[in-house]
Amino acid sequence: SLVNGEPTINGLSLVNKTFFVSESTVNQSATIFENGLSLVNGSGSEKLVYFGADQISETSITNGSLSTINNGISMVNGISLVNGLSLVNGLSLVNGVPLVNAISLVNGLSLVNGISLVNGISLVNGISLVNGVPLVNSESSALVNGFNNILVILNEGDAQLSEPIDIKPINVITGVEAGTQYIIPGGFLDTNFTINYVPTALEILPADLLITTLDTAITYGDETPVFEGEISGLQYTDTVEEVFPEGLIYSLECSECGVGESPYLISASAGGVSSNYNVTFANIGLLTVNSFPLTLKADDAIITYGQQEALNFTATANTAELPFGEILDDILGEISFTPADACTSATEISIIPNTSVSNYDITYESGELTINKADLSIEVISTYIFEGEAVPSTVEVITTGLVCDDNAPTVTSFTIADINGIPQTGILPAGEYSITADISTLPGYEQYTIASIPGQLFVNPIVGCNNRIKASDICQTPATLAENPSIKTLLKFEYTNSLDIPVYIPNGPKNRLRGNAIFVGSPPELFLPGTHTFEIYTDGNRLQWEVITNGCNSASKSANGSNADPCSTSLMVDSSAFNAGIPDLGPEMKVYPNPSSDYITLYLGPSGASAKLGIYNEVGQLLLTNEFKEGIYPEVQVDISGLKSGILLFNLEQDGNATYFKVIKE
Numbered sequence: 196s197l198v199n200g201e202p203t204i205n206g207l208s209l210v211n212k213t214f215f216v217s218e219s220t221v222n223q224s225a226t227i228f229e230n231g232l233s234l235v236n237g238s239g240s241e242k243l244v245y246f247g248a249d250q251i252s253e254t255s256i257t258n259g260s261l262s263t264i265n266n267g268i269s270m271v272n273g274i275s276l277v278n279g280l281s282l283v284n285g286l287s288l289v290n291g292v293p294l295v296n297a298i299s300l301v302n303g304l305s306l307v308n309g310i311s312l313v314n315g316i317s318l319v320n321g322i323s324l325v326n327g328v329p330l331v332n333s334e335s336s337a338l339v340n341g342f343n344n345i346l347v348i349l350n351e352g353d354a355q356l357s358e359p360i361d362i363k364p365i366n367v368i369t370g371v372e373a374g375t376q377y378i379i380p381g382g383f384l385d386t387n388f389t390i391n392y393v394p395t396a397l398e399i400l401p402a403d404l405l406i407t408t409l410d411t412a413i414t415y416g417d418e419t420p421v422f423e424g425e426i427s428g429l430q431y432t433d434t435v436e437e438v439f440p441e442g443l444i445y446s447l448e449c450s451e452c453g454v455g456e457s458p459y460l461i462s463a464s465a466g467g468v469s470s471n472y473n474v475t476f477a478n479i480g481l482l483t484v485n486s487f488p489l490t491l492k493a494d495d496a497i498i499t500y501g502q503q504e505a506l507n508f509t510a511t512a513n514t515a516e517l518p519f520g521e522i523l524d525d526i527l528g529e530i531s532f533t534p535a536d537a538c539t540s541a542t543e544i545s546i547i548p549n550t551s552v553s554n555y556d557i558t559y560e561s562g563e564l565t566i567n568k569a570d571l572s573i574e575v576i577s578t579y580i581f582e583g584e585a586v587p588s589t590v591e592v593i594t595t596g597l598v599c600d601d602n603a604p605t606v607t608s609f610t611i612a613d614i615n616g617i618p619q620t621g622i623l624p625a626g627e628y629s630i631t632a633d634i635s636t637l638p639g640y641e642q643y644t645i646a647s648i649p650g651q652l653f654v655n656p657i658v659g660c661n662n663r664i665k666a667s668d669i670c671q672t673p674a675t676l677a678e679n680p681s682i683k684t685l686l687k688f689e690y691t692n693s694l695d696i697p698v699y700i701p702n703g704p705k706n707r708l709r710g711n712a713i714f715v716g717s718p719p720e721l722f723l724p725g726t727h728t729f730e731i732y733t734d735g736n737r738l739q740w741e742v743i744t745n746g747c748n749s750a751s752k753s754a755n756g757s758n759a760d761p762c763s764t765s766l767m768v769d770s771s772a773f774n775a776g777i778p779d780l781g782p783e784m785k786v787y788p789n790p791s792s793d794y795i796t797l798y799l800g801p802s803g804a805s806a807k808l809g810i811y812n813e814v815g816q817l818l819l820t821n822e823f824k825e826g827i828y829p830e831v832q833v834d835i836s837g838l839k840s841g842i843l844l845f846n847l848e849q850d851g852n853a854t855y856f857k858v859i860k861e
Contacts, residue, residue, distance in 0.1 A: 408480030416518020501598025
C-alpha cells in the first residue's frame with residue numbers, strides 16, 4: 196500500500212530500505228526454474244529467495260521472529276548485526292557480523308551471485324537507484340551507520356553457527372501478482388557516498404487466460420457427463436483451483452437432451468476468478484447425443500392358413516429399461532408386421548420399421564412363423580349312370596374350407612370302388628359304388644390338409660316293368676307344421692324295390708309329385724331293395740306320386756293323397772328303449788355319417804343277415820320301415836332326405852336281436 200506516496204508493508208516504509216541475505220539462505224533456496232518462473236536472458240538456475248510479508252514489521256524485525264509464511268526465515272535490522280545484538284527466533288547470533296569480510300566495499304553488489312528478481316539485473320531497466328552523493332566522512336563509523344536501512348534475511352540455521360555469517364545484497368520485488376509491485380535494489384556499501392534507496396513501481400498486468408470448451412458425446416439417456424475445457428495461459432505454477440477458487444461451471448441448454456436437436460453448445464463460466472488473469476471463455480464445444488441402441492425382435496408365432504382371427508403378432512425389446520423411464524408402446528405406437536394377414540406362405544414375421552422414432556437406433560429382427568394347414572374337404576356329389584354306360588370322366592364335387600380367395604380345385608381323376616372297397620374300372624355292372632376324388636394330382640394346395648369325401652355312384656339296371664320301382668301304398672294322418680300354417684295332412688307313401696340292388700332316380704320328370712296340393716318334402720332318389728316309406732306334408736288337396744324306372748316307360752303311380760286311407764298311429768316302440776347317445780354297435784355294425792342330411796349308410800357286417808329297420812320320431816311315431824334280404828348287402832343305404840330335421844330313432848332287428856340308436860337329421 197501507499198502511505199503519503201511511499202510504498203509500505205505492514206506500516207513499514209520501503210523507501211531507503213535495502214536487503215541483504217545470508218549465503219546459507221541463498222544456498223538452501225530453490226532456483227528460478229524450480230519455482231516455476233523464468234528470467235529474460237536468464238538461465239533459470241538463478242536462486243530465488245522467498246520471504247513472507249509478515250516479516251516486514253517493526254516487531255518481527257526486532258524479535259527476529261520466524262515467518263509463518265516461509266518457515267525457517269527471519270529478518271533483522273542490519274545495525275543490530277554490527278553490534279552483534281540480533282536475535283533469530285530468540286537466539287543470539289555468534290561472533291557478531293564480520294561485515295568487512297563478508298561483502299565487497301569496492302564494487303556495488305546489488306547483484307550478488309546473479310540473484311535478481313527483475314530481468315536478471317540489479318537496477319530496473321539499467322537505471323541506478325543510488326543518488327551518487329558522496330559521504331562527508333569515510334570513517335568506519337560511516338560504514339556502520341550505512342547499516343541503519345539494511346534489512347537482513349537470515350534462516351534458523353544461521354543462529355546455530357559458530358563462525359561468522361556471510362551476507363550478500365539482494366534485489367527484492369514485493370510480489371509477482373498482477374497489480375502494482377515494487378522493486379527494491381540490493382544494498383551498496385561505500386564510504387564515499389551517501390546512498391538512498393528508492394523503490395521503483397512495477398505494474399504487472401493480468402495475464403490472458405483462455406478457456407475453450409471441448410467436444411464430447413453421450414448416448415441418449417446417459418447422465419450429463421463431466422465436461423472439460425482446454426485451458427491456455429496459466430502462469431508459473433498456478434493451478435485451475437487457484438485461479439478459479441469456486442470452480443469452473445459448465446452448462447447446457449437441455450436437461451433430457453435428445454438426438455433431434457443435437458449437437459448442443461457447451462458453455463463455461465466461473466463464479467470467482469483470480470485477479471491475475473483476464474479470462475476469456477471460448478464456448479465452442481459441442482455435446483453430441485447419439486441414438487440409444489435398441490433391438491426389437493418379432494416373437495415367434497403359430498397361425499392357421501387363412502384364419503379370420505387377428506394374427507396378434509407381438510415383439511420383444513432387448514431391454515425393459517428405457518431412457519428417462521420411457522415406455523416402449525409410447526415410443527413405437529402400434530407396431531406393424533408382415534405378413535399382415537393369414538393368406539401367406541411366409542416363414543418369418545417381419546417388423547415394419549417406424550421411421551418417425553427419434554432418439555433410438557432400432558435394429559429389427561424377424562421371428563419364426565409357423566403356418567398350420569387349413570382344413571379342406573372335397574366331396575363328390577352322388578350321381579348315377581345306366582347299366583352299360585362308361586364311367587363319367589367328370590363328376591360334380593363340393594369344395595368346403597377354401598380361404599384367401601383361393602380357386603376351387605379342378606378334379607379330373609376319380610377312384611371307384613365297390614361296397615367292399617375293391618377298386619373297379621371299365622364298364623360297371625348294376626349296383627352301388629363309392630366314387631372318390633383323386634387329390635394326389637392337385638398342385639397349389641400345399642397350405643391345406645385335404646380330406647376327400649366319397650360320394651355314391653349308382654349304376655341303374657335296365658329292367659322290365661315287372662321289376663320297376665312300384666308306388667305300392669299311401670295313407671294319411673292329420674298333421675301341422677308351425678312354420679307352414681296351411682299344412683293339414685301328412686301323407687305316407689310306400690314303395691317296393693323288388694330288385695336286390697338299389698336304384699337311383701333323381702327328382703324330376705321321372706320321380707315327381709303331381710297335383711294341386713301345397714306340399715313340403717320330396718320323394719326319395721335312392722330306392723333301396725325291399726319295401727320302404729317316405730312322408731310328404733300337404734294342405735289336404737290332391738297330390739299323387741309317380742316314378743318311372745329305366746327300361747319301363749310306364750310310370751308307377753300312387754293313389755291320390757286326398758283320398759288316401761288313414762294311417763295307423765299306434766306306437767310301435769317305446770322311446771325309452773333308446774339310450775341317450777349313439778350306442779356301440781359292435782365291430783360288425785357301423786352307421787355313418789351321423790349327423791346326416793340325406794343318406795345313412797348302415798354296415799350290417801360280413802354275414803349279411805336279413806334285417807328289418809324302423810325309423811321313428813322323438814315321440815315314437817313310425818316314420819319309415821325297410822327290410823333287407825339275407826346275404827346280399829353287408830352295407831345298405833337309408834334315404835332320410837324326406838324326413839324332418841331332428842333326432843331320429845332307429846330300431847334294427849337282425850337275427851332276433853333288436854338294436855336301438857339315434858341319428859341326427861340335419
